[in-house]
Amino acid sequence: MPLRRFSRPAVETFIDIERPNTCDKQPEQGYRSIGCFYAAISQGIKTLCDDSVFEQARKTRGHCQISGEEYYGGAGKLFAVTDKASALKAIEEIVHQGEGVSENILNETVCEHADKTLEPESIDDGDTLADGWKMYSHYVRFREIQFGRRYLPTQKITDTPAGDIIPIDWSEVYPTVTNPQAADYKGTDIEPAVDNFNGTYTQLIDNIYAAFNGEKSDVAQSEPAGMRKAVTVMWELKYQAIALMKTPSPLAMHQGETVGAPFEYLR
Structure with a gap:
């Protein structure tokens, strides 16, 4: 993945990374999307981490948890991982924040997603920032940037966004070198x-x-x-x-x- 300026190719790269996929097989090389990556982590926790793993971690790594007191300025929740349930909940929280949504979202409308605020495949996790802005999935946000428009509530995610215009001037970007060293x-x-x-x-x-x-x-x-x-x-x-x-x-x-x-x- 090249390090490049804000541009259409850069946005398309992020769309490919965030693209919803079904992850039913262990990849031989890499993952098809970031969603498959997080799905693999969840499966690994379920398969490999019994209670003894977390018991040992509480003894040796319990002091390494980042508390909610050190988190501010964003949406979502910060909590300690102490057992299998909280570890899986942490992965779900990451997905709810927009990372790695399921391909199940592709046949639903934006409005339907907004009504499913507690499900991992939702594009809207129910969180809002201080200014009231809703936290949609990264895939959906990049699609809106790609086409320069918001989604209409009745549109499906596979549709081309046709709502309010997002003013984007691709030329008003610093012409930085690709992959500077x-x-x-x-x-x-x-x-x-x-x-x-x-x-x-x-x-x-x-x-x-x-x-x-x-x-x-x-x-x-x-x-x-x-x-x-x-x-x-x-x-x-x-x-x-x-x-x-x-x-x-x-x-x-x-x-x-x-x-x-x-x-x-x-x-």
Whole structure:
């Protein structure tokens, strides 16, 4: 999957990833969709994880749970995974947030989905953000972006969206290089900024890893820790990425394009 600017090909790639599929067979190589990936995880939990697995995890990894106190600003729920039931519930929660819906949605209307807010195959999980925006499945949202229109309530998901227009100007996008790499900018004036971005990205990944391995936030601490620290670094990464997306590439082979953010983890 290429790292590229917002474009029709990029949206089509995400549609392929999110496309609803029936996952009745174990794949020999990869998964047909992200839905099949989550279905395989659920099946693995059911098949391989007996009570002893979770009992051992509670003893050795119980302190690694991220609590609801460290989650804010989004829809959905955050809860501890302590047994098989809560593990399966966590996968369902991910699906409800729009990841990996079943192909059962394809023959139903948007209105019918909205009435099925508690079922995993629904495109509408019943959650809303603070501004009242409904959390539809990623597949449906990408389809609306692809065609520049919302779905009408009576339309099926297989239909071309024909509702309100979504204003999209594909030309108003920073012309970033596809698959930017730090190595391409060695010896150029932009090298320090690219390296700094990758350093911040590495810090973000390391902070998330630490948070999921027991490092907790404490509001009494002078410095943030755990997931709160990761969120702070995430914002820093955002501003660095925007700066690189605005910076013209100094390379002749990328004339007329901007540098973009490489997202390379520094080992």
